[in-house]
Amino acid sequence: MFQIDVVEQCKANDRRAQMKLYRQYCDGMYCVAMRFLKNADDAEDVLQESFIKAFQKIHQFExxxxxxxxxxxxxxxxxxxxxxxxxxxxxxLDEGYMHVEVNDDWTVEDGISMEEIKNGIECLPEKYRYVVMMFLLEGYDHNEISQVLDLTPSNCRTRLLRGKGLLKEMLQQRKHGTGS
Structure with missing residues (x-):
């Protein structure tokens, strides 16, 4: 109930309500921005721009x-x-013409930490990194990722599967000492 009331107050341009929402969400949203940007100053800038946009468009929040x-x-x-x-x-790159075998197995070998997985994701090529991050770390589905990244659902699935394959390969190489 608290959140709905505060959002309604924000729609009425109540600055105190905006500060409440900002304080409630700023740390978590900063972490989201940092996962993409890897630079504190850039993440802070994006965070501020995001809140400005959110408050400007809050009437669209349904x-x-x-x-x-x-x-x-x-x-x-x-x-x-x-x-x-x-x-x-x-x-x-139009990857839609290539056939990719569907494999929803995201398990990794025992002994691989979450930090190693996050570091592995950071080493992926950009076109795969964002899709994998949004799917694994942010919890978005294929349709949502497709909309955000302006990809077809087919290209999204292809990039996710290829990114997953590359990530698994990297993690195996690191674990067995054959990687970087």
Missing amino acids: GDVSFGAWLKRIVINKSIDFLKTKKDKMVT
Whole structure:
């Protein structure tokens, strides 16, 4: 009930309510931005821009998801937009013509820590990294990832499967001492 009341107060442009929401969500959303940006200053900038956008667009929040989930989508979009603007050129690759075997097994060998998995994700090529991060760490499904990254669901699945394969291979190499 608290969250709905505060959101309604924010819709009425109540600054104290905005500060309540900001304090409630700023740390968690900062962590989300950091997972994408890996730079504290950039993450803080994106976080501020995300909250500004959220408060400007709060009238569009309908409550069909939690405010946190709605805000998280804004933070992820802003993080990805930030990364895109840092790149000079992006080369698109149509991966839809390639056949990929569907394998939903995400298990890894015993003895591999979550930190090693996160580090492995960071080493993935960018086109796979964001899809894997959003699926594994943020809990988005294929359709949501497709919308956020502007991919077809087929390309999203392909990138997720390839990213998973690369990640598993990297983790195995590190565990057995044949990797970096």
